[in-house]
Amino acid sequence: MTTETTGKQAGLTPARPVRDGIALGLAVGTSGLAFGAAAVGSGLSAAQACALSLLAFTGASQFALAGAVATGGGLIGGVAGAVLLGSRNALYGLRLADVLRLRGARRVLAAQGVIDETTAVSLAQPDAAAARLGFRATFATLYLTWNLTTLAGALAAGKLGSPQEFGLDVVGPAAFLALIWPRLRAGAAERAVGVAGAAIALAATPFLPPGVPVILAATAALAAALMLPLPAAT
């Protein structure tokens, strides 16, 4: 409360979280172009690509389901993998619950906005009021931009010829690589889990239906969480 009052007196309170949120929302939101194009290249319709962005609204899971559709079949495995990828949002929600302190209908609405970017902006703010502003600004900007650019990417890709000709088959793996990159730099345990996860999935690919090898890779995370020492920070 003290920080809030001081901030208001200095005329600074709303500027920072709102500006941070809008900037990040616009920057990341335009990646919807890549998702829309990759989704249609994978065989989803433009309407299905848009439904995912509107309703799932979490990039990695959306790319994962599109990838499962592209490999043809294995939809149950594809859904399981996509949902499992969204499990980190539950943890974000846990941390944001303390800051946002929402009840009832507002909580039901805010839940859709619990993703990497809104969490990053909210938790970077100095107090709860600024965190709430940052959350709203990021959520609103990113939701709007992500959905509009998904539509644009999907329509544009539908007009192109073969997805391979435009390299759209590389969009999914390149997006995942970009998403995982900061986590790989976070520590040796993260790198070990990444290498093990990739190795498990590749080794299992010839023997299991598409989608299942990716879920199996989660055992690398389970083993590391149970057996490796916990980092000091958490």
Next chain:
Amino acid sequence: MTGVWVAVLATAAGCYALKLTGLVVPRGILGKPRVRRFAELVPVALLAALVAVQALGAGQSLAFDWARLAGLGAAVIALLLRAPFLVIIIVAAGTAAGLRALGVA
């Protein structure tokens, strides 16, 4: 096509349920250090697996598509140069598309 719609809606429902869970669940359950660590590491394992499978997989077999691998290599270089997300994607897709257009891969 109906199957894909079911998959789209199931994914959306599952992802939303997870987001809401975090906001409503009592701290005790998800707050355990090993559970937290697992949830932190799951995306790392799954995303790495997705990179590998989508780069090298062709259905239930493995295949080397040199244009695709070169595109990923270009993405790595862009990442090392700290390029923004959309630039990384464009560089990767452009490299693969360019090599295919030239007929070299």
